[in-house]
Amino acid sequence: MTFAFYAIPLANALGGYGWLFLFFACIGSILAFIPILFLMWKGEKIRAAFE
Structure with a gap:
C-alpha cells in the first residue's frame, strides 16, 4: 500500500x-500471469486434494 x-x-x-x-502495467501483467502458469502446472493435484 x-x-x-x-x-x-x-x-x-x-x-x-x-x-x-507502462511499468506498472507490465508488473501487473506478470504478477497476474504467474499464478495462471502455476495452476496450469499443478492445478490437477490441487483440485484432487480438495475432492
Whole structure:
C-alpha cells in the first residue's frame, strides 16, 4: 500500500508518467500471469486434494 508514496519519484526517474504506467502495467501483467502458469502446472493435484 505504500507504493503510491514512491510513484512520483519513480515517474521522475523513468522519464514521465507514461513510462511509469507502462511499468506498472507490465508488473501487473506478470504478477497476474504467474499464478495462471502455476495452476496450469499443478492445478490437477490441487483440485484432487480438495475432492
